[in-house]
Amino acid sequence: MKTNTPAVHFIAISADEAGQRIDNFLRTQLKGVPKSMIYRILRKGEVRVNKKRIKPEYKLEAGDEIRIPPVRVAEREDDNVSPKLAKVAALEAAIIYEDDYLLVMNKPSGTAVHGGSGLSFGVIEGLRALRPDARFLELVHRLDRDTSGILLVAKKRSALRSLHEQLREKGMQKDYLALVRGQWPSHVKAVRAPLLKNILQSGERVVKVSSEGKPSETLFKVEERYAIATLVKASPVTGRTHQIRVHTLHAGHPIAFDDRYGEAEFDQQLSGTGLKRLFLHAAALRFTHPNTGEVMRVEAPLDEQLKRCLTLLRKTTLTG
Known part of the structure; x- marks a missing residue:
């Protein structure tokens, strides 16, 4: 050679x-x-x-x-030893904050946080390939594969313990942006509905509202209204699987392009915007730094597809 x-x-x-x-x-x-x-x-x-x-x-x-x-x-x-090199390099560009204790990235939609379920490549595997000398890299929390936005990774075991404790004690605030069908009522500021998770034979997770489920709560705030949809800020109080997606559906306002809990007719109405992915984005995260004790708030911008969708919807924005 x-x-x-x-x-x-x-x-x-x-x-x-x-x-x-x-x-x-x-x-x-x-x-x-x-x-x-x-x-x-x-x-x-x-x-x-x-x-x-x-x-x-x-x-x-x-x-x-x-x-x-x-x-x-x-x-x-x-030259072609690893077809994953391009994906690994893209992860570097997605990092929005890093120090010796933690790393924050703006995860792209369509990338799993972990390999598995037939996937050989996930964010954590990619980061480990990118940082072969890193002794410790572990996810603090998860995001669904099709959800984009802030993902927190610990670089020390002590940092992971501290951040997990903040999650348990509800000391970490996550704010998502979701585009939902129709007009979300301004007075609906919270959805409290117990969620039950079922694992299908295929390994897929399907969640539904059920009295047998675990207590779950999501706070909502209207950010912007359009003729056929509403952009809402969703802040989960609990951290159940698919919580925001199921709570918006339960409220009668499913999220755009949600292939599991969405509505085909709503997706069709949005076809002219170029949207082809789940419109759920982890936009901001507030937590206490595990080493300095400083309260940090990090934000992740929307990708171009989501921004373009909103720009086109604004041309038919409702007033009042």
């Missing part, structure tokens, strides 16, 4: 090149190098700017001097 082994080299950043993120700059400089390797050499501190370690999101300034280490670029045989 042929390889090329360039030496360490230094690049001075011109005014034209300033403003780029270092990871994007390296991808243009190191053609043929897998994205995962670029992020690895950044994380390990092998790339230096002005002799200092930097993060992948660092923006270059005119006059910066970049040290680029020797990188072995494998040809042919290694």
Whole structure:
């Protein structure tokens, strides 16, 4: 197998090149190098700017001097070693906050948090591939595969214990945005309905409101109204499987493009907006940092598909 082994080299950043993120700059400089390797050499501190370690999101300034280490670029045989490399690199771009204790990411819709159920790739497996030197990476909580938004990952066992305790003691606030059918009544500020989970033979989980279920509560607030739908903020008090999806259905206002609890006619009405995914997004999370004790609030922006849908719906917004 042929390889090329360039030496360490230094690049001075011109005014034209300033403003780029270092990871994007390296991808243009190191053609043929897998994205995962670029992020690895950044994380390990092998790339230096002005002799200092930097993060992948660092923006270059005119006059910066970049040290680029020797990188072995494998040809042919290694190019397709892992078809998951693109997904792994996309996870790096989805990270919105990170320190030595935790990591927060804006999970894309369609990506499972764990491999399994016939899936070989999940967020946690991807993060472990991205951070081969990390001794500890564990999910603090879960998001449904089709739900996008904030996902919290602990990088130390002590952090995981602290954050799990906050979940148990209801010291963590999660706010979701959901697009639901029709006009959500402003006076309905909470749905309290016990939820019972059934596991089908296929392994799928189906949840329904049942007196035999566990007590469940979700708080709701109208964010914006449209001719055929309402954007609501949903804040779960309890953390049951599919809770928001089933509570909105129970209230008579299912979520757009929910393939399990939704309504085909409502989805059809939205077809002109280009929406093709569940409109449920974990938009904000408030918690206490496990090390500093600081109360943190992180926000995750909507993806382009959700933003475009709302932009088009606003053209027929109801007044009053």
